Amino acid sequence: MSSDVSTPPPAPQQPGQQPQPEPKRKKGLPRWLISIIALVVIGGGVYAYNYFTNDAVQAKAGDCAKISGAKDKPEYAAVACDSGTATHVVGKALSNTSDTCADPYISYTMTASRGPDAKLCLVPKMEEGACYKEDKGAATDFVKVDCGAADDETLKVTKIVTGAGEAACGEAAPISFPEPPTTLCFAPAKAQQ
Secondary structure, eight states, X not given: OOOOOOOOOOOOOOTTOOOOOOOOOOOOOOHHHHHHHHHHXXXXXXXXXXXXXXXXXXXXXXXXXXXXXXXXXXXXXXXXXXXXXXXXXXXXXXXXXXXXXXXXXXXXXXXXXXXXXXXXXXXXXXXTTOEEEEOTTBTXXXXXXXXXXXXXXXXXXXXXXXXXXXXXXXXXXXXXXXXXXXXXXXXXXXXXX
């Protein structure tokens, strides 16, 4: 038995009828473009997350902070100014990390591996009547010490003047900060005993 397979003849067309065109294939965005868009969206999300969850980046003049850790790797945490843990007040939040803080501000720079960098000019938050000693290894540059155990390097804050007030320090040595306008008056702690 043999079977002949034959193709059926094309359907006859009606007079005046044109052949149906093949349906057009929809064209979408190329895959490479979709990949680039996805990377931009993900990268923007990571940057935004790091920006909005970083205390140092969000800091503005007048905010208080607790700076801790070592000098080569300080840690910044935003705290309430009336808390006992505040060590600094933000004097200026600089827009570029290449900008410099004028003396006598303490410079704090945070460079992020992902997200924005921050540079802050800080004023030490000290207590009137308290004693402090310089500590080169501490992130804060100074540490609070017991006035009763003062040595030649220990300084006592005799007065804190809000606003311009170096003259208010009298015999004490003033250190003035323009923003926020603050003058700290220091005297050797041993002389105050």
